Amino acid sequence: MKYSKVYVEITNICNKSCTFCPKNKRIPRRMTEDEFRKTAEILQGKTQYLYYHVMGEPLTHPLLCDFIGIANEMGYKSCITTNGSLLEKKGDELIASGVYKVNISVHSFEDGNKEEHIKYIDSCIRFADKASKNGVLTVFRLWNNGHDGGLNDDTLSLMQEKLKGEWKKGTRGYRIRHKLHLEYGERFDWPDMGAENGGKNVFCYGLKDHFGILCDGTVIPCCLDHEGDIDLGNIFEMPLDEILSGNRAVSIKEGFQNRCAVEELCQKCGYARRF
Numbered sequence: 001m002k003y004s005k006v007y008v009e010i011t012n013i014c015n016k017s018c019t020f021c022p023k024n025k026r027i028p029r030r031m032t033e034d035e036f037r038k039t040a041e042i043l044q045g046k047t048q049y050l051y052y053h054v055m056g057e058p059l060t061h062p063l064l065c066d067f068i069g070i071a072n073e074m075g076y077k078s079c080i081t082t083n084g085s086l087l088e089k090k091g092d093e094l095i096a097s098g099v100y101k102v103n104i105s106v107h108s109f110e111d112g113n114k115e116e117h118i119k120y121i122d123s124c125i126r127f128a129d130k131a132s133k134n135g136v137l138t139v140f141r142l143w144n145n146g147h148d149g150g151l152n153d154d155t156l157s158l159m160q161e162k163l164k165g166e167w168k169k170g171t172r173g174y175r176i177r178h179k180l181h182l183e184y185g186e187r188f189d190w191p192d193m194g195a196e197n198g199g200k201n202v203f204c205y206g207l208k209d210h211f212g213i214l215c216d217g218t219v220i221p222c223c224l225d226h227e228g229d230i231d232l233g234n235i236f237e238m239p240l241d242e243i244l245s246g247n248r249a250v251s252i253k254e255g256f257q258n259r260c261a262v263e264e265l266c267q268k269c270g271y272a273r274r275f
Contacts (some may be wrong), residue, residue, distance in 0.1 A: 003047040005079070007212035007223040008039055009054035016083050018108045020144065022190040026053045026224050031216045035236070036067045039213060040074050042240050049100075052080045054212050055226050058084040065097035073097045081141075083108035084124040091127040101137040104128065106155055107144035118152060121158050131165060132180035142173075143185035156182075172252045189226050191272025196267055202261035204272045207253040211244070221242050221252050221263075229265045 011030040017023070031039070033171045040050070047242060050071055052058040058080045068078045077100035084104045087094070088201070094102070104127075109120050126139045138160070142152050165177030173183040189195065206222030215221055217236035230252070233243035243249065255262040266272060 001106050003211065004047040004209040005051050006043055006047045006210060007051045007054050008036070008043075009213065009215045010036060010052050010056070010058060010064065010067060011056040012215050013060050014055070014057040014256070015060050015082075015208075016057065016108060018083070020107070020187055022226050024190060026055075026214075026227065030061055030063075031067075031215050033063055033066060033070075035217070038134050039068055039217070039235060040071055040076065042075075042235055044074060046240070048075070048079050050076045050094050051223070052078065054214060054220070054223050056215070057086070057096070065093050067231075068097040068099050077101070079103070084120065084127070085190055087122040087127040089217060091130070095127075095134050095136055099136055101139070102128075102131060103139045103141055105141045105143065107142050107148065107152075109151070114154070118158065121155055122162075123125070125159060132177070135178050135179065138181070140182040141185065142182065144187050145184060147172065147187050151265060162211045184203060190226065190242055191229075191265045191269035191271070193265060193268065194231055195226075195268040195270075197264070198270075200260055200261050200271060201265055202256070202266055202269065203259045203267060204256050204261070204269070206256065206266075207244070207249060208256065216265060221249065224269065224271055225265065230263055 013028050014023055014027055059082050071078045079098060079101040081103040084106060104124050106121065106124055109117055117274065132138045161219065163176055165180065166175065168175045173181060175181055204222060211219060211221055212223050213235060214228050217234040218251050219232040220228055221230050221234060232246060232249050251262050261267045
């Protein structure tokens with residue numbers, strides 16, 4: 001397998017408007033079943049892991065579990081990242097679909113009141129407890145250190161109260177028990193063409209171990225190109241190998257090997273500067 005994962009954005013539509021998210025100005029869209037099947041066929045041999053987002057909330061797509069079934073038949077492992085707000089309604093169906101991994105971004109509830117926060121976390125806990133017991137790798141994400149206003153401590157207390165496990169602390173969070181984890185992370189600045197240019201001295205794993213495909217088929221070099229500013233080509237219009245071996249893609253990849261961001265967007269990426 002050439003890539004450790006590929007991000008397939010099945011929709012750019014979301015049911016929330018979180019403060020940390022850059023949103024997107026693209027036309028609201030969902031992949032059709034035929035488009036997803038074609039995408040999965042094109043990616044065979046390229047990766048084993050499909051991540052169902054760049055922008056958008058995967059659980060807003062009515063065919064998400066059908067897509068996971070198609071991917072399972074083709075030998076993929078399906079991973080989704082969700083804000084968790086729809087797990088109470090759709091969690092059982094998601095577990096039954098054969099999904100491999102579910103990341104729950106519980107930091108998506110920074111702006112709610114305490115009562116609503118408790119109700120939200122409770123629903124995420126119930127899902128995670130059931131999912132992990134049914135073999136689904138489940139990870140709570142708190143990627144907002146320093147921006148939580150104390151909610152992270154409340155969240156942790158609720159989880160430790162209601163989730164039985166070893167709660168073994170590591171460098172990035174906790175191993176709660178088999179198939180169930182809590183992961184901490186720092187908030188980062190998404191790349192944006194309107195942001196300050198930080199220079200070319202940048203390293204990134206884009207096109208080295210992953211790339212993304214937007215819901216209209218546009219290939220992008222990484223999962224943070226939320227507007228598709230670095231359009232490498234469209235899988236519905238030209239062969240993927242031709243796209244990935246094109247001059248622009250090769251220039252980006254070779255640049256990062258030398259810690260050089262050749263694209264303006266990459267020079268304005270706060271996440272890449274972590275490396």
